[in-house]
Amino acid sequence: MSLALTATSVERDVSIELSVHAGETLALLGPNGAGKSTVLGMLAGLVRPDTGRAALDGDVLFDLPRTWTPPHRRGVALLAQDALLFPHLTVRHNVEFGPRSSGAGRAEARDRADAWLRRTGTAPFADRHPDSLSGGQAQRVAIARALAAEPRLLLLDEPLAALDVAVAAELRGMLADVLRDRTTVLVTHDVLDAYLLADRVAVLHEGRVVEHGETRRVLERPHHPFTADLSGLTLLTGGRTPTGLLTTDGLRLHGTATEHIPVGAPVSAVIRPSAVAVTAPTAASTNTAPSPAATAPSPGATTPNPAATASPNRIPSRVTGLEPHADLVRVRTTTLTALVPPATVADAALVIGSSVDLLVAPEDVTIHPR
Numbered sequence: 001m002s003l004a005l006t007a008t009s010v011e012r013d014v015s016i017e018l019s020v021h022a023g024e025t026l027a028l029l030g031p032n033g034a035g036k037s038t039v040l041g042m043l044a045g046l047v048r049p050d051t052g053r054a055a056l057d058g059d060v061l062f063d064l065p066r067t068w069t070p071p072h073r074r075g076v077a078l079l080a081q082d083a084l085l086f087p088h089l090t091v092r093h094n095v096e097f098g099p100r101s102s103g104a105g106r107a108e109a110r111d112r113a114d115a116w117l118r119r120t121g122t123a124p125f126a127d128r129h130p131d132s133l134s135g136g137q138a139q140r141v142a143i144a145r146a147l148a149a150e151p152r153l154l155l156l157d158e159p160l161a162a163l164d165v166a167v168a169a170e171l172r173g174m175l176a177d178v179l180r181d182r183t184t185v186l187v188t189h190d191v192l193d194a195y196l197l198a199d200r201v202a203v204l205h206e207g208r209v210v211e212h213g214e215t216r217r218v219l220e221r222p223h224h225p226f227t228a229d230l231s232g233l234t235l236l237t238g239g240r241t242p243t244g245l246l247t248t249d250g251l252r253l254h255g256t257a258t259e260h261i262p263v264g265a266p267v268s269a270v271i272r273p274s275a276v277a278v279t280a281p282t283a284a285s286t287n288t289a290p291s292p293a294a295t296a297p298s299p300g301a302t303t304p305n306p307a308a309t310a311s312p313n314r315i316p317s318r319v320t321g322l323e324p325h326a327d328l329v330r331v332r333t334t335t336l337t338a339l340v341p342p343a344t345v346a347d348a349a350l351v352i353g354s355s356v357d358l359l360v361a362p363e364d365v366t367i368h369p370r
Protein backbone atom coordinates (compact mmCIF):
# COMPACT_ATOMS: atom_id res chain seq x y z
CA MET A 1 0.00 0.00 0.00
CA SER A 2 1.39 3.39 -0.90
CA LEU A 3 0.26 6.51 0.91
CA ALA A 4 -0.19 9.99 -0.50
CA LEU A 5 -1.11 12.86 1.81
CA THR A 6 -1.75 16.55 1.31
CA ALA A 7 -3.37 18.35 4.23
CA THR A 8 -3.72 21.71 5.90
CA SER A 9 -4.93 22.55 9.38
CA VAL A 10 -5.29 26.31 9.74
CA GLU A 11 -5.78 26.17 13.52
CA ARG A 12 -2.53 24.22 14.00
CA ASP A 13 -0.64 26.03 11.23
CA VAL A 14 0.25 22.67 9.69
CA SER A 15 0.43 22.29 5.92
CA ILE A 16 1.96 19.03 4.77
CA GLU A 17 2.55 17.08 1.63
CA LEU A 18 4.19 13.67 1.84
CA SER A 19 4.15 10.20 0.39
CA VAL A 20 5.19 6.74 1.53
CA HIS A 21 5.96 4.02 -0.98
CA ALA A 22 4.41 0.59 -0.53
CA GLY A 23 6.22 -1.44 2.12
CA GLU A 24 8.38 1.48 3.20
CA THR A 25 8.88 3.13 6.58
CA LEU A 26 8.93 6.93 6.64
CA ALA A 27 10.25 8.60 9.81
CA LEU A 28 8.85 12.00 10.74
CA LEU A 29 11.45 14.03 12.61
CA GLY A 30 11.09 17.50 14.01
CA PRO A 31 11.20 19.62 17.16
CA ASN A 32 8.33 19.82 19.63
CA GLY A 33 5.24 21.36 18.08
CA ALA A 34 6.46 20.78 14.49
CA GLY A 35 3.26 18.90 13.60
CA LYS A 36 4.33 15.25 13.71
CA SER A 37 1.48 13.99 15.90
CA THR A 38 -0.96 16.11 13.94
CA VAL A 39 0.03 14.26 10.75
CA LEU A 40 -0.51 10.89 12.45
CA GLY A 41 -3.84 12.11 13.82
CA MET A 42 -4.98 13.15 10.35
CA LEU A 43 -4.08 9.73 8.92
CA ALA A 44 -5.71 7.87 11.82
CA GLY A 45 -8.89 9.96 11.50
CA LEU A 46 -8.54 11.67 14.89
CA VAL A 47 -7.66 15.14 13.57
CA ARG A 48 -9.72 16.64 10.78
CA PRO A 49 -7.75 18.95 8.48
CA ASP A 50 -9.48 21.91 6.84
CA THR A 51 -8.48 20.84 3.36
CA GLY A 52 -6.57 18.03 1.74
CA ARG A 53 -6.61 14.48 0.56
CA ALA A 54 -5.12 11.22 1.77
CA ALA A 55 -5.30 7.89 -0.03
CA LEU A 56 -3.90 4.42 0.48
CA ASP A 57 -3.41 3.16 -3.05
CA GLY A 58 -6.78 4.07 -4.52
CA ASP A 59 -8.69 4.07 -1.21
CA VAL A 60 -9.51 7.53 0.02
CA LEU A 61 -9.02 8.20 3.75
CA PHE A 62 -10.27 11.74 3.26
CA ASP A 63 -10.86 14.12 0.41
CA LEU A 64 -12.18 17.26 2.00
CA PRO A 65 -14.68 18.71 2.14
CA ARG A 66 -16.50 15.80 0.47
CA THR A 67 -15.12 12.58 1.96
CA TRP A 68 -14.13 11.62 5.51
CA THR A 69 -13.70 7.90 6.20
CA PRO A 70 -14.21 7.19 9.91
CA PRO A 71 -11.16 5.88 11.84
CA HIS A 72 -12.38 2.27 12.21
CA ARG A 73 -12.90 1.89 8.45
CA ARG A 74 -9.46 3.09 7.37
CA GLY A 75 -7.38 -0.04 7.97
CA VAL A 76 -4.95 2.20 9.84
CA ALA A 77 -3.44 1.26 13.21
CA LEU A 78 -2.00 3.92 15.52
CA LEU A 79 0.39 2.92 18.26
CA ALA A 80 1.26 5.54 20.86
CA GLN A 81 4.11 5.98 23.32
CA ASP A 82 2.04 4.26 26.01
CA ALA A 83 0.80 0.77 25.23
CA LEU A 84 -2.82 1.53 26.26
CA LEU A 85 -3.76 -2.15 26.64
CA PHE A 86 -7.16 -3.17 27.96
CA PRO A 87 -6.44 -3.78 31.66
CA HIS A 88 -9.26 -6.31 32.17
CA LEU A 89 -8.15 -8.57 29.29
CA THR A 90 -5.25 -11.03 29.27
CA VAL A 91 -2.37 -10.46 26.89
CA ARG A 92 -3.80 -13.07 24.50
CA HIS A 93 -7.27 -11.48 24.55
CA ASN A 94 -5.73 -8.06 24.01
CA VAL A 95 -4.01 -9.36 20.88
CA GLU A 96 -7.11 -11.23 19.70
CA PHE A 97 -8.99 -7.96 19.97
CA GLY A 98 -7.04 -6.68 16.96
CA PRO A 99 -8.32 -9.25 14.44
CA ARG A 100 -11.74 -9.46 16.11
CA SER A 101 -12.25 -5.72 15.68
CA SER A 102 -11.34 -5.99 12.01
CA GLY A 103 -13.99 -8.68 11.45
CA ALA A 104 -12.12 -11.98 11.95
CA GLY A 105 -13.93 -14.97 13.47
CA ARG A 106 -12.96 -16.45 16.84
CA ALA A 107 -10.72 -19.25 15.49
CA GLU A 108 -8.99 -17.03 12.97
CA ALA A 109 -8.43 -14.36 15.62
CA ARG A 110 -6.84 -16.96 17.89
CA ASP A 111 -4.52 -18.22 15.14
CA ARG A 112 -3.44 -14.75 14.18
CA ALA A 113 -2.94 -13.77 17.81
CA ASP A 114 -0.78 -16.88 18.34
CA ALA A 115 1.38 -15.97 15.37
CA TRP A 116 1.92 -12.40 16.60
CA LEU A 117 2.46 -13.45 20.22
CA ARG A 118 5.32 -15.63 18.96
CA ARG A 119 6.73 -13.05 16.57
CA THR A 120 6.80 -10.32 19.22
CA GLY A 121 8.18 -12.58 21.96
CA THR A 122 5.07 -12.20 24.11
CA ALA A 123 3.82 -15.82 24.04
CA PRO A 124 5.37 -16.66 27.45
CA PHE A 125 3.06 -14.23 29.23
CA ALA A 126 -0.03 -14.68 27.07
CA ASP A 127 -2.24 -15.47 30.07
CA ARG A 128 -1.12 -12.56 32.22
CA HIS A 129 -2.88 -9.22 32.61
CA PRO A 130 -1.26 -5.95 31.49
CA ASP A 131 -0.74 -4.66 35.04
CA SER A 132 1.85 -7.43 35.62
CA LEU A 133 3.94 -6.50 32.55
CA SER A 134 7.00 -4.26 32.28
CA GLY A 135 6.85 -1.23 29.99
CA GLY A 136 8.79 -3.04 27.27
CA GLN A 137 6.62 -6.17 27.48
CA ALA A 138 3.44 -4.07 27.34
CA GLN A 139 4.71 -2.24 24.27
CA ARG A 140 5.45 -5.57 22.57
CA VAL A 141 1.88 -6.67 23.26
CA ALA A 142 0.57 -3.38 21.86
CA ILE A 143 2.58 -4.00 18.69
CA ALA A 144 1.22 -7.55 18.45
CA ARG A 145 -2.34 -6.26 18.89
CA ALA A 146 -1.90 -3.57 16.25
CA LEU A 147 -0.34 -5.93 13.70
CA ALA A 148 -2.75 -8.81 14.33
CA ALA A 149 -5.46 -6.54 12.90
CA GLU A 150 -3.44 -6.56 9.62
CA PRO A 151 -3.58 -2.81 9.10
CA ARG A 152 -2.81 -1.44 5.67
CA LEU A 153 -0.96 1.45 7.25
CA LEU A 154 0.85 1.41 10.60
CA LEU A 155 1.39 4.64 12.52
CA LEU A 156 3.91 4.67 15.36
CA ASP A 157 4.07 7.70 17.65
CA GLU A 158 7.40 7.52 19.50
CA PRO A 159 6.91 3.84 20.37
CA LEU A 160 10.23 3.56 22.23
CA ALA A 161 10.31 6.92 23.99
CA ALA A 162 8.92 5.69 27.31
CA LEU A 163 11.37 2.77 27.61
CA ASP A 164 14.84 2.67 29.12
CA VAL A 165 17.78 2.47 26.75
CA ALA A 166 18.43 -1.29 26.96
CA VAL A 167 14.77 -2.24 26.56
CA ALA A 168 14.36 0.25 23.71
CA ALA A 169 17.32 -1.37 21.91
CA GLU A 170 15.72 -4.83 22.13
CA LEU A 171 12.38 -3.54 20.96
CA ARG A 172 13.99 -1.62 18.11
CA GLY A 173 15.38 -4.92 16.82
CA MET A 174 11.95 -6.52 16.94
CA LEU A 175 10.38 -3.50 15.23
CA ALA A 176 12.99 -3.60 12.46
CA ASP A 177 11.85 -7.15 11.78
CA VAL A 178 8.10 -6.55 11.80
CA LEU A 179 8.27 -3.27 9.87
CA ARG A 180 10.03 -4.85 6.91
CA ASP A 181 7.74 -4.58 3.85
CA ARG A 182 5.03 -2.83 5.88
CA THR A 183 3.86 0.67 5.01
CA THR A 184 4.61 2.67 8.15
CA VAL A 185 4.87 6.25 9.37
CA LEU A 186 7.06 6.52 12.45
CA VAL A 187 7.31 9.64 14.61
CA THR A 188 10.55 9.80 16.55
CA HIS A 189 12.99 12.20 18.19
CA ASP A 190 15.73 9.61 18.03
CA VAL A 191 18.10 9.64 15.09
CA LEU A 192 18.98 5.99 15.82
CA ASP A 193 15.33 5.01 15.23
CA ALA A 194 15.47 6.76 11.88
CA TYR A 195 18.72 5.05 10.87
CA LEU A 196 17.62 1.57 11.93
CA LEU A 197 13.92 1.61 11.08
CA ALA A 198 13.27 4.11 8.30
CA ASP A 199 13.88 3.93 4.56
CA ARG A 200 13.19 7.63 4.22
CA VAL A 201 12.75 10.57 6.55
CA ALA A 202 10.75 13.79 6.40
CA VAL A 203 11.89 16.62 8.65
CA LEU A 204 9.08 18.87 9.88
CA HIS A 205 9.57 22.38 11.19
CA GLU A 206 6.79 24.78 12.12
CA GLY A 207 4.17 22.67 10.39
CA ARG A 208 6.02 22.27 7.08
CA VAL A 209 8.23 19.56 5.58
CA VAL A 210 11.64 21.26 5.33
CA GLU A 211 13.55 18.30 3.90
CA HIS A 212 12.86 14.74 2.95
CA GLY A 213 14.52 11.85 1.24
CA GLU A 214 16.48 8.68 1.78
CA THR A 215 17.43 8.40 5.47
CA ARG A 216 21.21 8.49 5.18
CA ARG A 217 21.28 11.18 2.56
CA VAL A 218 19.11 13.52 4.65
CA LEU A 219 20.83 12.83 7.97
CA GLU A 220 24.40 12.84 6.66
CA ARG A 221 23.98 15.77 4.28
CA PRO A 222 21.48 17.97 6.08
CA HIS A 223 20.31 21.28 4.70
CA HIS A 224 18.20 22.39 7.65
CA PRO A 225 19.80 23.39 10.99
CA PHE A 226 17.39 21.16 12.93
CA THR A 227 18.40 18.11 10.90
CA ALA A 228 22.09 18.90 11.40
CA ASP A 229 21.54 19.33 15.12
CA LEU A 230 19.71 16.03 15.32
CA SER A 231 22.57 14.30 13.52
CA GLY A 232 25.13 16.01 15.76
CA LEU A 233 26.72 17.76 12.77
CA THR A 234 27.74 21.36 12.18
CA LEU A 235 26.06 22.90 9.15
CA LEU A 236 27.42 25.95 7.34
CA THR A 237 25.87 27.61 4.34
CA GLY A 238 27.42 29.91 1.80
CA GLY A 239 28.71 30.11 -1.76
CA ARG A 240 31.09 27.81 -3.62
CA THR A 241 34.71 29.04 -4.05
CA PRO A 242 37.33 27.33 -6.24
CA THR A 243 38.70 25.43 -3.21
CA GLY A 244 35.80 25.32 -0.77
CA LEU A 245 33.18 27.79 0.38
CA LEU A 246 32.70 31.30 1.70
CA THR A 247 30.06 31.14 4.42
CA THR A 248 27.31 33.66 4.91
CA ASP A 249 29.26 34.76 8.03
CA GLY A 250 32.34 35.54 5.93
CA LEU A 251 34.33 32.44 6.87
CA ARG A 252 36.48 31.13 4.04
CA LEU A 253 37.11 27.38 4.25
CA HIS A 254 38.83 24.81 2.11
CA GLY A 255 36.64 21.79 1.62
CA THR A 256 35.80 18.78 -0.46
CA ALA A 257 32.79 18.84 -2.75
CA THR A 258 30.69 15.70 -3.22
CA GLU A 259 30.22 16.60 -6.89
CA HIS A 260 31.13 19.32 -9.35
CA ILE A 261 29.57 22.58 -8.17
CA PRO A 262 30.12 25.83 -10.12
CA VAL A 263 31.87 28.66 -8.27
CA GLY A 264 29.32 31.02 -6.72
CA ALA A 265 26.59 28.41 -6.46
CA PRO A 266 24.83 28.14 -3.07
CA VAL A 267 26.23 25.28 -1.00
CA SER A 268 25.97 23.64 2.41
CA ALA A 269 29.00 22.29 4.23
CA VAL A 270 28.81 19.60 6.85
CA ILE A 271 31.51 19.07 9.49
CA ARG A 272 31.64 16.26 12.05
CA PRO A 273 32.56 17.65 15.50
CA SER A 274 34.92 14.71 16.00
CA ALA A 275 36.95 15.96 13.01
CA VAL A 276 37.56 19.35 14.62
CA ALA A 277 40.64 19.91 16.77
CA VAL A 278 40.83 22.66 19.38
CA THR A 279 44.02 24.53 20.10
CA ALA A 280 45.16 27.71 21.78
CA PRO A 281 45.08 30.67 19.37
CA THR A 282 48.24 31.62 17.55
CA ALA A 283 49.28 35.07 16.40
CA ALA A 284 49.19 33.78 12.84
CA SER A 285 45.48 32.94 13.11
CA THR A 286 43.51 33.69 10.02
CA ASN A 287 40.16 32.60 8.83
CA THR A 288 40.86 33.14 5.21
CA ALA A 289 43.06 30.23 4.19
CA PRO A 290 45.26 27.51 5.55
CA SER A 291 48.68 28.92 6.39
CA PRO A 292 52.04 27.26 7.00
CA ALA A 293 51.67 28.18 10.69
CA ALA A 294 48.58 26.00 10.79
CA THR A 295 50.51 22.89 9.95
CA ALA A 296 51.82 22.47 13.49
CA PRO A 297 48.99 22.15 16.00
CA SER A 298 49.78 23.51 19.44
CA PRO A 299 50.18 21.15 22.40
CA GLY A 300 46.78 19.98 23.54
CA ALA A 301 45.26 19.92 20.08
CA THR A 302 43.58 16.70 19.11
CA THR A 303 44.40 15.45 15.66
CA PRO A 304 41.61 13.02 14.77
CA ASN A 305 42.50 12.90 11.11
CA PRO A 306 46.05 12.68 9.77
CA ALA A 307 45.05 15.12 7.06
CA ALA A 308 44.31 17.69 9.77
CA THR A 309 48.04 18.07 10.31
CA ALA A 310 48.70 18.51 6.58
CA SER A 311 46.84 21.69 5.66
CA PRO A 312 43.94 22.29 8.00
CA ASN A 313 41.62 25.23 8.01
CA ARG A 314 42.46 27.32 11.06
CA ILE A 315 39.44 29.14 12.40
CA PRO A 316 39.68 31.64 15.25
CA SER A 317 36.63 31.16 17.47
CA ARG A 318 35.30 31.76 20.97
CA VAL A 319 33.93 29.02 23.22
CA THR A 320 30.19 29.40 23.86
CA GLY A 321 29.41 26.07 25.52
CA LEU A 322 31.05 23.02 27.09
CA GLU A 323 28.86 19.93 27.42
CA PRO A 324 29.81 16.42 28.53
CA HIS A 325 29.08 13.90 25.79
CA ALA A 326 29.76 10.26 26.79
CA ASP A 327 33.53 10.18 27.46
CA LEU A 328 34.15 13.37 25.45
CA VAL A 329 33.26 17.04 25.72
CA ARG A 330 31.22 18.90 23.13
CA VAL A 331 32.87 22.31 22.70
CA ARG A 332 30.44 24.75 21.12
CA THR A 333 32.00 27.86 19.63
CA THR A 334 31.03 30.91 17.63
CA THR A 335 31.83 28.94 14.44
CA LEU A 336 32.06 25.13 14.63
CA THR A 337 31.41 22.53 17.31
CA ALA A 338 34.24 20.22 18.35
CA LEU A 339 34.17 16.92 20.23
CA VAL A 340 37.35 16.46 22.25
CA PRO A 341 38.66 14.49 25.24
CA PRO A 342 38.31 16.14 28.66
CA ALA A 343 42.13 16.32 28.84
CA THR A 344 42.14 18.71 25.88
CA VAL A 345 39.67 20.98 27.67
CA ALA A 346 41.84 20.88 30.80
CA ASP A 347 45.17 21.38 28.97
CA ALA A 348 43.86 24.39 27.07
CA ALA A 349 42.04 25.66 30.23
CA LEU A 350 38.89 26.14 28.19
CA VAL A 351 36.02 28.07 29.74
CA ILE A 352 33.06 29.87 28.21
CA GLY A 353 34.51 32.88 26.45
CA SER A 354 37.98 31.35 25.79
CA SER A 355 39.57 32.26 22.48
CA VAL A 356 40.61 29.17 20.54
CA ASP A 357 41.69 28.14 17.08
CA LEU A 358 39.78 25.29 15.52
CA LEU A 359 41.55 23.06 13.03
CA VAL A 360 39.68 21.04 10.47
CA ALA A 361 41.07 19.30 7.40
CA PRO A 362 39.60 20.17 3.99
CA GLU A 363 38.71 16.48 3.65
CA ASP A 364 36.42 16.87 6.63
CA VAL A 365 34.52 19.86 5.26
CA THR A 366 32.02 18.10 3.01
CA ILE A 367 30.43 20.47 0.54
CA HIS A 368 27.22 19.73 -1.31
CA PRO A 369 24.82 21.75 -3.43
CA ARG A 370 21.98 23.52 -1.66
Ligand SMILES: Nc1ncnc2c1ncn2[C@@H]1O[C@H](COP(=O)(O)OP(=O)(O)OP(=O)(O)O)[C@@H](O)[C@H]1O
Nearest residue numbers: 011012013014030031032033034035036037038039
Ligand atom coordinates in the same frame (compact mmCIF):
# COMPACT_ATOMS: atom_id res chain seq x y z
N1 LIG B 1 -5.62 19.61 20.28
C1 LIG B 1 -5.03 20.65 19.70
N2 LIG B 1 -5.75 21.74 19.38
C2 LIG B 1 -5.17 22.79 18.78
N3 LIG B 1 -3.87 22.86 18.45
C3 LIG B 1 -3.11 21.81 18.74
C4 LIG B 1 -3.63 20.65 19.38
N4 LIG B 1 -2.64 19.76 19.55
C5 LIG B 1 -1.53 20.34 19.03
N5 LIG B 1 -1.82 21.58 18.57
C6 LIG B 1 -0.87 22.52 17.91
O1 LIG B 1 -0.54 21.99 16.64
C7 LIG B 1 0.83 22.22 16.33
C8 LIG B 1 1.52 20.89 16.05
O2 LIG B 1 1.52 20.11 17.23
P1 LIG B 1 1.91 18.57 17.24
O3 LIG B 1 1.48 18.01 18.58
O4 LIG B 1 1.39 17.92 16.03
O5 LIG B 1 3.49 18.63 17.17
P2 LIG B 1 4.57 17.48 17.37
O6 LIG B 1 5.57 17.67 16.31
O7 LIG B 1 3.87 16.16 17.44
O8 LIG B 1 5.15 17.87 18.78
P3 LIG B 1 5.76 16.93 19.97
O9 LIG B 1 7.08 16.44 19.47
O10 LIG B 1 5.90 17.89 21.09
O11 LIG B 1 4.77 15.83 20.20
C9 LIG B 1 1.42 22.94 17.54
O12 LIG B 1 1.42 24.32 17.24
C10 LIG B 1 0.45 22.64 18.65
O13 LIG B 1 0.42 23.67 19.60
